[in-house]
Amino acid sequence: MFKILIDTCVWFDLAKDPKQHPVLGVVEQMVRQKLISLIVPSVVLDEFQRNRERIEKDSARSLSTHFKLVKEAVGKAGSDKRRTKIVLAYLDDVDHKIPIVGGAAANVLDRIWKLLTAEPAIASSQSVKLKAAERAIDRKAPCHHGKNSMADALLIETYDECARSNKLSGERFAFVTHNKTDFSVENGNHKLPHADLNTIFSRIKSRYFINLPEALRKVDPSFVTEAMFEYSFNDEPRGLHEILKAEDLLFHQVWYNRHWNLRIGIEKGRVKLVDKETYPRPRGSRQTVLRNVWRGALKAAKRVERQYGKKNLGPWDDFDWGMVNGKLSALRWVLGSEWDMLDT
Numbered sequence: 001m002f003k004i005l006i007d008t009c010v011w012f013d014l015a016k017d018p019k020q021h022p023v024l025g026v027v028e029q030m031v032r033q034k035l036i037s038l039i040v041p042s043v044v045l046d047e048f049q050r051n052r053e054r055i056e057k058d059s060a061r062s063l064s065t066h067f068k069l070v071k072e073a074v075g076k077a078g079s080d081k082r083r084t085k086i087v088l089a090y091l092d093d094v095d096h097k098i099p100i101v102g103g104a105a106a107n108v109l110d111r112i113w114k115l116l117t118a119e120p121a122i123a124s125s126q127s128v129k130l131k132a133a134e135r136a137i138d139r140k141a142p143c144h145h146g147k148n149s150m151a152d153a154l155l156i157e158t159y160d161e162c163a164r165s166n167k168l169s170g171e172r173f174a175f176v177t178h179n180k181t182d183f184s185v186e187n188g189n190h191k192l193p194h195a196d197l198n199t200i201f202s203r204i205k206s207r208y209f210i211n212l213p214e215a216l217r218k219v220d221p222s223f224v225t226e227a228m229f230e231y232s233f234n235d236e237p238r239g240l241h242e243i244l245k246a247e248d249l250l251f252h253q254v255w256y257n258r259h260w261n262l263r264i265g266i267e268k269g270r271v272k273l274v275d276k277e278t279y280p281r282p283r284g285s286r287q288t289v290l291r292n293v294w295r296g297a298l299k300a301a302k303r304v305e306r307q308y309g310k311k312n313l314g315p316w317d318d319f320d321w322g323m324v325n326g327k328l329s330a331l332r333w334v335l336g337s338e339w340d341m342l343d344t
Contacts, residue, residue: 001170002219005039005159007177008047010212011116012055015108022231023213024111029227031115035219039173041158042121043151048113056106128157141194142182152182160200173206174215184210243331249312250328252304255344256313257321259301262289 014020030036124132132153136143142152156175163173177183183197184190193201193208201208209215216224265271271287273294281288305313316324325342332341 001034002036002172002174003039003162003166004036004174004176004215005041005155005162006044006212007155007175007179008044008051009178010176011044011048011112012051013178014212015055015105015112016058018104021104021108022228023216024108025231026216026224026227027212028111028115030216030219030223031118035223036216038115038119039159039162040116040119040121041155042123043154043158045116045121047151048116052109052113056109122158122162124154124158125161128154128161131157131160135196141196142179144194144196145182149182152179156183156197156200163200163206172204174209174218175201175207176209176212176215178210180210183208243334247328247331247335249308250324250331251344252308253313253324254328254342256301256304257316257324258344259297260314262297266294 014024027036031038132150135141135153135157136150139146142156143149159173159175166173180190183194185192185194190210191208197208200206207215207218209218213224213228262271265287266273266289269286271289273291274288275291277288277290314321328342329340333339
């Protein structure tokens with residue numbers, strides 16, 4: 001089995017970039033199938049908790065800010081009004097998707113937290129703390145740039161202690177980070193660890209990576225390739241115009257059904273056409289509809305039939321009628337209404 005320590009910066013970069021979200025699915029699947037296990041030092045959990053809210057907000061804010069700048073630029077530069085209108089309509093769709101895409105980061109962070117807390121975190125031992133302090137005093141990587149890198153020193157020393165204390169044959173280890181400045185060779189191939197860390201890594205038992213998919217492929221190349229292909233197929237959120245178009249059809253399907261119920265009521269005498277309404281209506285009297293309102297309703301029904309076609313307007317059995325109402329309620333909820341808002 002491969003035991004992998006994934007630096008906090010890798011988790012956060014994964015959460016912020018939707019293109020990397022399939023990688024998380026691969027990690028989850030490999031953990032479930034016991035192809036890998038995660039080494040989680042307490043310092044990783046602490047950093048994750050401390051920065052999670054900021055990462056979540058930054059993901060949504062950066063999308064929104066970038067979108068607004070693009071929309072303003074299009075509005076100012078557009079000389080072709082028709083084309084500008086089309087582009088702005090498309091951007092409205094993008095604007096509608098921003099909360100959904102931004103919210104995906106929160107979901108990914110939840111999944112990462114579940115992975116990190118599946119097993120007890122590894123607290124920094126006294127030996128680890130002493131070695132980390134020595135690195136800081138001696139200005140050795142990852143503390144060689146003069147900044148406070150004690151957390152990074154604790155991270156690498158915890159990893160080293162785990163790798164050295166494990167005597168089982170077949171156990172292999174990997175350290176994955178995006179922090180090339182502190183952990184990688186300063187001048188040269190960043191895929192190689194800094195010279196101060198050479199005693200920690202080897203070509204077989206303990207490997208250094210700056211790319212998570214590359215580390216996972218070292219475990220099982222074919223499994224990772226197939227899993228990445230599987231997880232890369234994600235449904236795109238619907239655009240605002242597509243949602244409004246579907247809501248419009250469902251609205252008229254519900255309205256047309258209610259119109260026909262009223263028409264049948266008039267034909268069977270349960271509903272009476274009147275020239276003037278009487279208020280209050282006598283108890284037990286028939287439902288009434290104004291003649292001029294009814295004439296307008298008949299014309300509206302003709303327009304709906306021409307626009308949508310009679311075959312798309314019913315009649316419905318109980319199941320299909322429930323589906324139509326449920327879809328309308330769901331789309332209106334997405335657009336901001338309360339549940340069960342079925343007014344027509």
